[in-house]
Each structure stands twice: as structure tokens, then as C-alpha cells.
Amino acid sequence: MILDKFRLDNKVAIVTGASRGIGRAIAVALAEAGANTVPVARDISKLNELAEELSSRNLKCIPYKADLSSVSNIKQMVDFVKKECGRIDILVNNAAVNVRKPAFSVTEDDWEKQMAVNMKGLFFTAQQAAMVMKEQAEGGKIINIDSTGSVIGLENQIMYCGTKGGVSQMTKAMAVEWAKYNIYVTAIGPGLTKTSLTERVFTDKELLNKRLQSIPLRRTAVPEDMQGVAVFLASEASNYITGHTIYVDGGWVIS
Ligand code: NAP
Numbered sequence: 102m103i104l105d106k107f108r109l110d111n112k113v114a115i116v117t118g119a120s121r122g123i124g125r126a127i128a129v130a131l132a133e134a135g136a137n138t139v140p141v142a143r144d145i146s147k148l149n150e151l152a153e154e155l156s157s158r159n160l161k162c163i164p165y166k167a168d169l170s171s172v173s174n175i176k177q178m179v180d181f182v183k184k185e186c187g188r189i190d191i192l193v194n195n196a197a198v199n200v201r202k203p204a205f206s207v208t209e210d211d212w213e214k215q216m217a218v219n220m221k222g223l224f225f226t227a228q229q230a231a232m233v234m235k236e237q238a239e240g241g242k243i244i245n246i247d248s249t250g251s252v253i254g255l256e257n258q259i260m261y262c263g264t265k266g267g268v269s270q271m272t273k274a275m276a277v278e279w280a281k282y283n284i285y286v287t288a289i290g291p292g293l294t295k296t297s298l299t300e301r302v303f304t305d306k307e308l309l310n311k312r313l314q315s316i317p318l319r320r321t322a323v324p325e326d327m328q329g330v331a332v333f334l335a336s337e338a339s340n341y342i343t344g345h346t347i348y349v350d351g352g353w354v355i356s
Pocket of ligand 1: 117119120121122123141142143144145167168169194195196198218246247293294295296299
């Protein structure tokens with residue numbers, strides 16, 4: 102039955118940046134599909150709230166606090182999940198920051214801050230999880246969270262766009278290098294989604310209207326719009342897809 106292929110029962114899923122926004126919505130979706138979900142972020146009280154909400158619905162969740170700009174924190178997190186759950190089947194590499202600045206004002210500190218999470222953190226989390234998946238006959242699924250900013254140039258977001266272009270390319274390179282281990286690597290490219298990351302756009306009516314003119318569906322997204330594609334890419338139903346980014350953007354990048 103086709104719908105059975107979307108189920109994630111007995112799978113262990115790490116979702117980074119799951120204390121709020123898109124990561125939280127994806128963590129809920131994977132848990133609803135049956136996965137034992139490990140939401141990771143720095144704000145442990147928010148993660149505990151999520152765990153309480155999920156366990157009140159008899160869904161499995163083990164929250165874990167980590168700063169993913171630190172490679173030693175990433176290694177500890179992956180060791181914890183391996184020890185606690187015995188395996189890692191799914192990684193959603195979602196944590197990111199957006200240091201918005203005109204290009205001429207960017208400092209070395211800004212650059213390091215932007216790269217530490219979006220590039221270094223994303224790569225080493227994938228590397229550490231893939232090393233665990235490699236030892237499993239079933240391999241695993243890595244889903245990187247990309248952005249329309251990997252295709253479109255956005256004003257005052259030169260570093261963010263650079264990192265997301267990097268995520269697109271790393272997704273392809275990881276997919277090619279790890280296919281032999283049965284590790285599938287894909288990406289989701291959200292369009293403009295209402296979260297704390299985009300508060301600045303949603304409070305600037307002029308900018309919001311400008312953005313809406315570029316989106317054929319003429320609406321912005323909510324984090325829940327990312328849930329269906331995340332479950333699909335995490336599941337057996339997507340087993341002939343690797344290396345690609347799926348844009349969930351109301352048609353923004355094709356318009
Ligand atoms: P958000 O609401 O700001 O959430 C970001 C998440 O990342 C939070 O859970 C945050 O948790 C975590 N995080 C940030 N730095 C971290 C660190 N050093 N260590 C661990 N966790 C860290 O953002 P969002 O809009 O949901 O974005 C989620 C993903 O979607 C990002 O990859 C973003 O680039 C992408 N995206 C978003 C949009 C949009 O319109 N919102 C569009 C395209 C792509 P803590 O603060 O608790 O650590």
C-alpha cells in the first residue's frame with residue numbers, strides 16, 4: 102500500500118533547530134509519521150515543551166540541547182543519539198541563522214557567525230550522522246534545509262544567500278559521495294515562511310508586498326507547509342530521489 106511507504110515507524114530522526122519555526126513543525130510531522138524524534142537546539146525549555154506536547158499524544162521524543170556552531174557539541178549530540186536510540190535513520194539539518202547586512206557593512210565577526218551554523222554546523226552534523234548511517238544496512242536519509250536564497254539574490258542577505266548556495270551544492274556532493282552507503286541526501290528550499298527568522302519582512306508592509314508580487318501563489322508560507330515534503334523525503338516513498346532540492350515556495354523561484 103502506497104501510504105504505508107510514508108510511515109516512519111521504528112525510525113530514529115534528528116531534527117536540528119527544532120525549538121521553533123520550520124524545524125519544530127518538521128519534528129512534529131516526523132513524530133506523527135511514527136519516528137522516534139530527537140529535536141535539537143540551544144533553547145532546552147522550548148524543546149522540553151515540544152517533548153511534553155508530543156508525549157501527551159503518545160508520540161516519541163527525546164529533546165537534546167546543543168550549540169551546533171561547535172563541532173565538539175555536534176559529536177556529543179550524535180554520540181548521545183547513538184547510545185540512547187541505537188541508530189540514526191533520518192537527519193533534518195535545519196538550524197540556521199540569517200545575519201542581514203548590506204555587503205559593505207559585513208565584518209569578519211558577522212562572516213564567522215553566519216558560516217558557523219549554516220555551513221560548518223550543517224556539514225559536520227551531516228558528516229557525523231552519515232558515519233553512523235554508513236554502518237547500517239538500511240543507510241539513512243539526510244534532508245538539508247536550503248532556501249530560495251540559494252537561487253535568488255536577496256538584498257542585504259549576501260552571506261545568507263552564499264551559505265544557502267553552499268547548502269545546495271553540498272547536498273549534491275554528499276548525495277554523490279554517500280549513495281554507495283545507501284545514504285540519500287536531499288534538500289527542502291522553503292519560500293518566505295512566517296517565523297522569527299523573517300519577522301523583519303513581515304513587519305515591513307512595503308517589503309512584504311514586494312515579495313508577494315514575486316510569488317505566483319500570492320501568499321507566504323507557514324512552517325506546516327514544509328511538513329508533507331519532509332515526511333516524503335524522510336520515507337521510503339522517495340527512494341529514487343537523491344541530490345535534489347525541492348522548493349516549497351509558492352512558485353517563487355520559477356517565476
Ligand atoms: P527560526 O525560527 O529562527 O529557527 C531557527 C532554529 O535554528 C531555532 O530552533 C534555533 O534554536 C536554531 N539554531 C540557530 N542557531 C543555532 C545553534 N547555534 N545551535 C543550535 N540551534 C540553532 O528560523 P526558521 O525560519 O524556522 O528557519 C529554519 C530553516 O529554514 C533555516 O535553515 C532557514 O534558513 C530555512 N529557511 C527559512 C525561511 C523562512 O522564510 N522562514 C525561508 C527559507 C529557508 P535555538 O535558538 O533554540 O538554538
